[in-house]
Amino acid sequence: MAFDNSSLKDYVEVKDRILEFYEKYPQAIPDLKAYVVYVLARAQAAELALAFAQLGRPTLLIDADLRKPRQHTLFGIETPGPGLIQAIMHSDSPGLHSVEGFPPLAVLTAGDRTAENPNELLSSGQFQRLVATLRFRFSCIIVDTPRFGAYSDAQIVAAVLGNVLCVHRAGASTFRDTQDMLHDLTSSRATILGSVLNHF
Numbered sequence: 001m002a003f004d005n006s007s008l009k010d011y012v013e014v015k016d017r018i019l020e021f022y023e024k025y026p027q028a029i030p031d032l033k034a035y036v037v038y039v040l041a042r043a044q045a046a047e048l049a050l051a052f053a054q055l056g057r058p059t060l061l062i063d064a065d066l067r068k069p070r071q072h073t074l075f076g077i078e079t080p081g082p083g084l085i086q087a088i089m090h091s092d093s094p095g096l097h098s099v100e101g102f103p104p105l106a107v108l109t110a111g112d113r114t115a116e117n118p119n120e121l122l123s124s125g126q127f128q129r130l131v132a133t134l135r136f137r138f139s140c141i142i143v144d145t146p147r148f149g150a151y152s153d154a155q156i157v158a159a160v161l162g163n164v165l166c167v168h169r170a171g172a173s174t175f176r177d178t179q180d181m182l183h184d185l186t187s188s189r190a191t192i193l194g195s196v197l198n199h200f
Helices: 005-024 042-053 084-089 118-123 125-137 153-161 175-187
Strands: 037-040 059-063 096-099 102-108 140-144 163-169 191-198
Touching: 042 059, 042 102, 042 140, 059 125, 084 118, 084 125, 118 125, 118 153, 125 140, 125 153, 140 153, 153 163, 153 175, 163 175, 175 191
Parallel strands: 037 140, 037 163, 059 102, 059 140, 163 191
Antiparallel strands: 096 102
16 A cells, blocks of 8 residues: 555644644534544545554544445455445444554445445444444544535435545535535534645
């Protein structure tokens, strides 16, 4: 697995700014010390997870893109299942994958197959119970979801997990799309921690 060092440094800075915000305004995110959750996309989620793992905090990266999962590819995980899909559908214990060189980091893949009903799975009580259990094991949880707007998956996950970091692609994300996303996230009662403008 290899990530661009300059890109990783950018996410270390994002991580530092979020922690500085919490220290300055602890009442805004009262439970940040217990867990931190972000809804991101692809490599951005992986890079931010690595940045938090460098702190030595137990960090979990969850691939909740049950339509086109890719975190197992980014981390070179040859056997992605059983993963999140199996944990939700069959109440199986999630198979967590370690990351060489980053002992505090674990990866929960989407599973060994795509889901026919992602919305139903992510809206289920079993997903909520799974997240509640994982919060006791990890101080930082980062979640990769499908692009906001294409499906309602990201909004569902945001409602369950609570804290959101928004990622916008320069030259692709329109002002109207961003407004709609922020409106939907606010209606889901998620706390928006900030935004990242992605130039890639």
